Structure formats: structure tokens, C-alpha cells
Amino acid sequence: MNPKRKQRLIIVSFLVIGVSATVGLIMAALSSNVNHFYNPTEVAQGAAPVDKSIRVGGMVVDGSVSRDGQSLAVAFTVTDYNSNVDVKYTGILPDLFREGQGIVATGKLDAQGVFQAEEVLAKHDEKYMPPEVQRALDKAQDAAPAQTY
Known part of the structure; x- marks a missing residue:
């Protein structure tokens, strides 16, 4: 191999290695910052990881909201509509948060199966539903056995 060709091969090799390392580092950084979405059925089935930042969404069950009078808890x-997840949050809830409304919460699932929310987002009007919540509700409704009355 002549020296000029060898020099080009070395340069191209270093470029490929450099680009590969850069892409690998970027992918590693991005994967650690991803919050996966889980619906209550997936959480109840154990699909959601414990002590890892995730998002859980669905409808707030009527009559389930309880506030601590001494704190913001x-x-x-x-x-x-298929499974339920208990959520605990300390902080100021969004103005649009109320029973029967769709929410998405970011936080961690503890060992007892209670979701410890760090952030709660509520839908912004009566017609809007976060896309992942809508898909989860549709999926749960399709999976639920048909009921006749």
C-alpha cells in the first residue's frame, strides 16, 4: 500500500471511530433522560419499573382525591377504566386538576405500588386529551370484556 493511500485510510478510520463514539455518547445521554409512559393497567401488571422516572396517565377517579390539611400533600x-394506580403528590396542583379529568404525572413508582409524582399535568380544556392517555384509555377499553346491562 502506498503512503498516500495508507494516510487516507488512517484519516478515514479515525473519522469513523470519532463519529461512532460521538453517536454512542449522544444515545447514552438521551436514553437516560427518557421518561416512558405507562397506563394504570401496565403499572398494575408490573410492567413499569420501580424507582425509575416514568410517566403515568389516565383519568382521576371520582371521590379519590384526598388532601392533607397541614401541607400541600x-x-x-x-x-x-381497567386498572387503578394510587398517586401521591406534594405541591400545587394545576388549576384544571379535578376528579374525572385526564392527567399525566411524572415521578417514580415505589415498592408498594404507589406512584410518587413529582409533576402533575392536567388537560387544558374539556375536549383535549393527551394523546398517550387517549391511546391508553382506548387500549384498555378494547381489552376490557364487553358488559351487557
């Missing part, structure tokens, strides 16, 4: 239950 609030507990409520989220459902996809």
Missing part, C-alpha cells in the same frame, strides 16, 4: 387514584 394530596393523594388520588388514576384509572384507565
Whole structure:
């Protein structure tokens, strides 16, 4: 191999290695910052990881909201009409948060199966539903056995 060709091969090799390392580092950084969405059925089935930042969404169950009178702590239950997840949150809830409304919460699932929310987002009007919550509700409704009355 002549020296000029060898020099080009070395340069191209270093470029490929450099680009590969850069892409690998970027992918590693991005994967650690991803919050996966789980619906209450997936959480109840054990598909959601414990002590890892995730998002859980669904509808707030009527009558499930309980507030601590001494602090900003609030507990409520989220459902996809198939399964329920208990959520605990300390902080100021969004103005649009109320029972029967769709929410998406970011936080961690503890060992007891209670979702410890760090952030709660509520839908912004009566017609809007976060896309992942709508898909989860539709999926749960399709999976639920048909009921006749």
C-alpha cells in the first residue's frame, strides 16, 4: 500500500471511530433522560419499573382525591377504566386538576405500588386529551370484556 493511500485510510478510520463514539455518547445521554409512559393497567401488571422516572396517565377517579390539611400533600387514584394506580403528590396542583379529568404525572413508582409524582399535568380544556392517555384509555377499553346491562 502506498503512503498516500495508507494516510487516507488512517484519516478515514479515525473519522469513523470519532463519529461512532460521538453517536454512542449522544444515545447514552438521551436514553437516560427518557421518561416512558405507562397506563394504570401496565403499572398494575408490573410492567413499569420501580424507582425509575416514568410517566403515568389516565383519568382521576371520582371521590379519590384526598388532601392533607397541614401541607400541600394530596393523594388520588388514576384509572384507565381497567386498572387503578394510587398517586401521591406534594405541591400545587394545576388549576384544571379535578376528579374525572385526564392527567399525566411524572415521578417514580415505589415498592408498594404507589406512584410518587413529582409533576402533575392536567388537560387544558374539556375536549383535549393527551394523546398517550387517549391511546391508553382506548387500549384498555378494547381489552376490557364487553358488559351487557
